[in-house]
Amino acid sequence: MRDMIDPASDNVFNAVRSVTTKKGTVETEPKTDEDWEKIRIGAVTLAEGISLLKVPRPFAPPGDENNSTGPEPEELSPAQIKAKLEADPVLWNAKIEALRNVGLEVLDIVKKKNVKELWDAGENLDQACESCHLIYWYPGDKALLKKLDHRLDELYGPKGQLGAKPR
Secondary structure, X not given: OOOOHHHHHHHHHOOOEEEEEOOEEEEEOOOOHHHHHHHHHHHHXXXXXXXXXHOOOOOOXXXXXXXXOOXXXXXXXXXXXXXXXXXXXXXXXXXXXHHHHHHHHHHHHHHHOOHHHHHHHHHHHHHHHHHHHHHHOOHHHHHHHHHHHHHHHHHHOOOOEOOOOOO
């Protein structure tokens, strides 16, 4: 995830955005063939790379317990993640396919070079990632994430616009 899926998703997430600063609003969207090619590479990597999660193997290097230790751990340990996926492999595969489908959706959008659809695909990508993470990585954070989302919307607005009015 850290070395392939996350960087590939950034090719999609960072392709379209609107940021308002003291100097004004900066809109980012793909304009050149090179911009669209970077998005295509991200989509292909997502669609194909996520399938690697179907291959049984450790989720972390030996001894790496991420943030899963202590009295109130933030994350599930690699052993806990493995136990969850083994308990319901159908759900695990469904989450993988959901992310793969977003990658395929983005590939179709790249062919059409449709910026508006790319905004929607970014939201679909976020939902596919978070719906899996909330089960297999940090399941105790649902309430915290809602609070963070609300606070971020208050600060930046629903599309990351600094100083936007709360919803």
